[in-house]
Amino acid sequence: MILSVAWRNVWRNKTRSIIMITSIALGLVVGVFYMAFMQGMVDARIESATKSELAHLQIHAPHFLDNNETSLTINYAQQLTSEIRKTAGVKAASYRLVAEPFVLAAHGTGGGRLIGVVPEMEKQVTDIAKHLVDGSYLEKNGRMPPVLIGEKLAKNLNLKVGSKINIQLVDLNGDLSSKGFRVGGIYKTSNTGFDEIYLFVHYDELQAQLGTAPDVAHEIAVLAEGGDQADVLKPAIENLAQGQEVKTWKELSPEMSLLTDSMDQYMYVFILIILLGLCFGIINTMLMAVLERTKEIGMLMAIGMNKRRIFAMIILESVMLTITGGIFGIGLGAMVTKFFETTPINLSMFSEGLESYGYAAVVYTSLKPEMLIIIAILVIITGLLSAIYPARKALKLNPAEATRTE
Secondary structure (H helix, E strand, O other): OHHHHHHHHHOOOHHHHHHHHHHHHHHHHHHHHHHHHHHHHHHHHHHHHHHHHHOOEEEEOOOHHHHOOOOOOEEOHHHHHHHHHOOOOEEEEEEEEEEOOEEEEOOEEEEOEEEEEOHHHHHHHOOHHHHEEEEOOOOOOOOOOEEEEEHHHHHHOOOOOOOEEEEEEEOOOOOEEEEEEEEEEEEOOOOHHHHHHEEEEEHHHHHHHHOOOOOEEOEEEEEEOOHHHHHHHHHHHHHHOOOOEEEEHHHHOHHHHHHHHHHHHHHHHHHHHHHHHHHHHHHHHHHHHHHHOHHHHHHHHHOOOOHHHHHHHHHHHHHHHHHHHHHHHHHHHHHHHHHHHHOOEEOHHHHHHHHHOOOOOEEOOOOOHHHHHHHHHHHHHHHHHHHHHHHHHHHOOOHHHHHOOO
16 A cells, blocks of 8 residues: 555655656766676776786795895796696696796887796796787797797887897896897787787797706696686695795785786775765755645545655655666666777776776776665665655654645
């Protein structure tokens, strides 16, 4: 009975109700889309960090990450990598050598981080090979060994495929070692900072230049079957790599961990701001409805209707109004978001700024089901809270005075 009465009251002033429902719906469409858009940006950044830059886990000799000391190596790296690859939940693993070289080119000089890799292994761990914009992935087809560089570094030093560079570094004995390389390929990721610093060469070339033993590595990169399995895999990897440091991508990049942890908070703060604005609109709408029905409410009180029933009726009207707008808003927002999950949002006009922070200029939305559930709950709570003041206002009416109101 009270439900049907409340529903009829919602539509007593159709124009006002439609405007309020439309406002709620549009606000929620914006909120749902914003959350999905930001989640898509974060997911793309994490994917880039794990698949192009860090992998899901890395293994190093103790204290290597403190100063990149070339003498701090992992012994029997090939055997350890082979054992890691057999571990359940591990998709691939690759051992590497690392150096901090000085790069000399015909048109400039620069520093960087030189990574010696076994191409066949590295292709399974990182997707740098998929980001080539010119040349090939460390193919040996000349007298000079190839080096793979980022597009940003290539622009800085005015290099192209076929250009010759000289790489100088301090070897294991503390002597300056110099070696010539030919630019065999140029890659471009969504992180220009990474592209400006990282150079890749064959493991055996860097091993010979550094003077390290044939079966050692500075780091082993591990790719998990799923990005959320890094923490689960860590104990098993630590058990295999006893005496070595094992770190997840979150530990290697604390700012990425902070990004994922704080982004959820920012998104829900945004949706709460939208709902707060809608809350004032609903309060205003319900107050107007109560004032228009002052005489009617007074008569209901005069004939003995319980104040609790009147309170419940106004609460229900507010909740029904909010839920109706919420259904349209969340539904339409989910449809728009679903469309942009497969259709990219092109932000190429902001690409330079975005890529300097590691974000892709092409974004796909990502909507988690739990987001919609939380928003739906918040919408219902908003409807309940918005009705409390108008309902209390109605209960303060004097039946005798209210029935005389014109």
